[in-house]
Amino acid sequence: MIHLDRSAGSSPLYQQIYQQVKSDILQGYLPPAERLLGTRTLAKMLGVSRNTIDRAYMQLTLEGYIESRQNAGFYVLKLPKAFQSEKGVNDILPSKEACSNDDHIVYDLTNSSHTNNLFPKKVWKKHYLQALDELDKAEQLSTLQPFQGEYKLRKEISRYLERIRGVKCHPNQIIITSGLQQSLDYICQFLGNTQKSVLMEDPSYPKAREIFKKNAYPIVTAEVDEKGLDLTKVERSSEIEMIYTTPSHQFPLGMIMPISRRQELLAFAKEKNSFIIEDDYDSELRYYQRPIPALKSIDYLDRVIYLGTFSKILSPSFRMGYMVLPEQFTEAFLDKFKLYNSTVNLLNQIALANILSSGDYDRLVRKMNHVFKKRYEAFKKEFEQFKAPIKLSSNVSGQYFLLTFPDKINQCDVIKRAEKEGVRVYDTMQFWQEKATCPQESLFLGFSKIDLEDIPDCVKRLRKAWEN
Secondary structure, three states: OOOOOOOOOOOOHHHHHHHHHHHHHHHOOOOOOOEOOOHHHHHHHHOOOHHHHHHHHHHHHHOOOEEEEOOOEEEEOOOOHHHOOOOOHHHHOOOOOOOOOOOOOOEEOOOOOOOHHHOOHHHHHHHHHHHHHHHOOOHHHHOOOEOOOOHHHHHHHHHHHHHHOOOOOOHHHEEEEOOHHHHHHHHHHHHOOOOOEEEEEEOOOHHHHHHHHHOOOOEEEEEEEOOEEOHHHOOOOOOEEEEEEOOOOOOOOOOOOOHHHHHHHHHHHHHHOOEEEEEOOOOOOEOOOOOOOOHHHHOOOOOEEEEEEOOOOOOHHHOOEEEEOOHHHHHHHHHHOOOOEOOOOHHHHHHHHHHHHHOHHHHHHHHHHHHHHHHHHHHHHHHOOOOOOOEEOOOOEOOEEEEEOOOOOOHHHHHHHHHHOOEEOEOOHHHOOOHHHOOOOEEEEEOOOOOHHHHHHHHHHHHHHHOO
16 A cells, blocks of 8 residues: 655655555565556545656656556566565655655756747747658658768758858858767867867866867866956967867856957967867857857868857757868868768758748747846846845856855855755856866856746745845
């Protein structure tokens, strides 16, 4: 018999059901081949939703305690004797403190997810069905795709980049990838480990840093100032293979690299015989002004590898990006990966090409700018109600901001206090390679996963957590 504790602070109902069924299996009360109660029947018996039972059964299935048989329900699987337990039910059930779950989190202020209402379902469905019709009779639909990706999409990207980012390139220079990390991995494989270093801004994007580490590249860091990457503090004797930078919206501090600093960066790359990796991760999201031209648009030395993404506009889970290679090594790069195939879904590529060519992508960009501008301004207004002068970074783009307290804080403690009130915020320490230089009065807050109408309640919870 399953007993549910519905009191405040108890573990989630699905987890209680999962634990008690698992315990009955381990105890032998539910023998192998025993048919479990159906999800509808058990839900009615316990007075819970069917989704709650489905979630518990799914976890048991994933862990190998039960299996689903077509049109027959769920059955207990036979377990090795080593898994049989002599312990009582109360010993097997974890304490509330041991149950790790996010059910108490009401607002997750991340920038790696969107609210569900932002995905353009109607637009995507229209173009996806059109792509399916286009490929219905084409041989492409049932064959492996070439490494570079669909030519139609690469052609549309080249047109879009020239119009929006000032980047002139041929479709042959473009590689469609499944995102930034795959792009960086390809670049590292192509250039090879020459024992030269990668120069990164500090702070910078930690997931990019991990790719360089995985490929055994030493990392040299340079601080950023109000103009972005400060090259004057780089050791001149350093041997540098690549320079990873976010010039249009420094991540995470947000400054824009001016033209003078960009020219210095190009000259530095020439001096060091290095390549610049320009991560243009959210250049389309500009609230108060038009997007500024990319560094690649003034790449007279042909040394900039441009990285772009569609995840910020469509969805973080879309996982489609691209890179624009310098002409000087495009041919050699393609030869290096001539036995590789594209890992990106062909239908998605065709659908996205149609979205770009139809003008629907431009409309989505305008919509997202409007949505995120309103959310940022709502947060700014609500934080003005704090007794302490807490500041928000002056955003002109993006899906996040830095929150700065008037005095140094213990980031871990402040984050835990927010979580107790149901709000998840993030530390800034993760972005610094040199942890000691990370300012101790800031936190990282994203607003892509919170609806506009929920922002007042979210900040109210943070006031309760922090003002005491």
